[in-house]
Amino acid sequence: MNIFGRAYRTIWPDEDGVSIHVIDQTRLPHRFETVSLSTSAEVADAIVTMVVRGAPLIGATAAYGYAMAMREDASDANLEAAYHRLYETRPTAVNLRWALDDLKARLAPLAASERFPAAWQRSGDICDEDVEICRKIGEAGLSLIKKAQKPGKTVNILTHCNAGWLACVDWGTALAPIYMAHDAGIPVHVWVDETRPRNQGASLTAYELGAHGIPHTVIPDNTGGHLMQHGMVDLCIVGTDRTTARGDVCNKIGTYLKALAAQANQVPFYVALPHTTIDWTIEDGVKEIPIEERNAREVTHMTGRLLDGTLATVDIMAPGSKALNYAFDVTPAHLVTALVTDRGICTATREGLMGLFPERG
Numbered sequence: 001m002n003i004f005g006r007a008y009r010t011i012w013p014d015e016d017g018v019s020i021h022v023i024d025q026t027r028l029p030h031r032f033e034t035v036s037l038s039t040s041a042e043v044a045d046a047i048v049t050m051v052v053r054g055a056p057l058i059g060a061t062a063a064y065g066y067a068m069a070m071r072e073d074a075s076d077a078n079l080e081a082a083y084h085r086l087y088e089t090r091p092t093a094v095n096l097r098w099a100l101d102d103l104k105a106r107l108a109p110l111a112a113s114e115r116f117p118a119a120w121q122r123s124g125d126i127c128d129e130d131v132e133i134c135r136k137i138g139e140a141g142l143s144l145i146k147k148a149q150k151p152g153k154t155v156n157i158l159t160h161c162n163a164g165w166l167a168c169v170d171w172g173t174a175l176a177p178i179y180m181a182h183d184a185g186i187p188v189h190v191w192v193d194e195t196r197p198r199n200q201g202a203s204l205t206a207y208e209l210g211a212h213g214i215p216h217t218v219i220p221d222n223t224g225g226h227l228m229q230h231g232m233v234d235l236c237i238v239g240t241d242r243t244t245a246r247g248d249v250c251n252k253i254g255t256y257l258k259a260l261a262a263q264a265n266q267v268p269f270y271v272a273l274p275h276t277t278i279d280w281t282i283e284d285g286v287k288e289i290p291i292e293e294r295n296a297r298e299v300t301h302m303t304g305r306l307l308d309g310t311l312a313t314v315d316i317m318a319p320g321s322k323a324l325n326y327a328f329d330v331t332p333a334h335l336v337t338a339l340v341t342d343r344g345i346c347t348a349t350r351e352g353l354m355g356l357f358p359e360r361g
């Protein structure tokens with residue numbers, strides 16, 4: 001995607017073969033800054049503090065972190081220890097486990113001296129593959145936007161959180177079809193859920209849609225139901241951090257409420273995902289997906305830009321009140337109209353997923 005006329009990915013290796021660069025997502029939309037990471041500890045910290053975030057990008061970044069860990073110590077003991085250190089950074093997005101499992105399986109049989117170069121190479125390949133996967137999701141999802149189009153009318157699409165290119169390496173998952181529709185000349189407008197408490201919608205989705213010239217409006221998280229009741233939403237499309245083998249979908253907190261409102265108002269509710277986000281080991285998302293609970297300070301405080309341009313963090317709560325900060329919720333499969341994957345579109349059912357991924361049967 002282009003920022004200030006320059007093509008960017010969210011993550012790229014330095015020519016030194018030692019460090020990687022990422023866009024610091026804690027500074028957007030007010031500052032566009034990149035950060036260089038060169039140790040596995042720095043990578044782990046960047047994931048925990050959400051300098052990088054979004055399921056596919058967490059996986060790609062963790063892969064590079066694992067590679068760096070192999071440069072630091074390529075012993076069998078560290079192959080195990082580094083896996084666990086990185087795995088524990090964020091619990092819900094299964095792409096993290098997918099990337100670490102992929103690397104570990106490739107590295108375990110290798111001699112210690114071969115591990116770092118192999119891991120570095122594979123991390124780059126994971127990034128390249130993610131771009132291609134998201135492009136395919138975009139192509140599949142484009143057909144749904146075309147289906148929703150009425151002659152002479154703009155297609156109004158609601159999304160939650162940020163499942164765009166900032167959450168991936170490029171393109172995005174839920175936003176990829178929107179970019180493709182816009183580029184194909186289909187008039188689209190996006191309702192962007194603000195996505196409290198970290199405001200990934202207001203800060204990141206609005207930023208990247210704006211940078212691409214896509215008409216959009218940021219709405220408080222509680223507005224979507226009202227818009228749907230009044231026919232102002234043609235379809236919803238969101239991303240996911242983990243999808244179970246039967247099609248339950250875990251995504252940013254508040255997604256479930258949007259799915260309920262969509263069903264009540266007969267608005268299609270689509271979920272876009274790369275195959276790396278499917279957790280084939282579990283069925284019941286509500287019972288089996290670990291839900292990250294983050295620091296209450298993300299609820300009690302907000303960061304923004306003051307009128308003089310400086311960034312500031314302010315306390316917004318009554319002193320002494322407690323706050324609770326679950327980062328994700330689970331939308332049961334029956335509320336999902338369809339899953340949009342890199343292998344095409346299917347129902348949110350075990351049979352639907354097996355139809356696209358028969359090798360998992």
Ligand code: MRU
Nearest residue numbers: 053054055163167173239240252
């Ligand atoms: O806590 P975050 O910002 O990492 O959560 C991101 C989301 O919930 C996205 O919707 C999800 O990762 C899908 S990304 C393509």
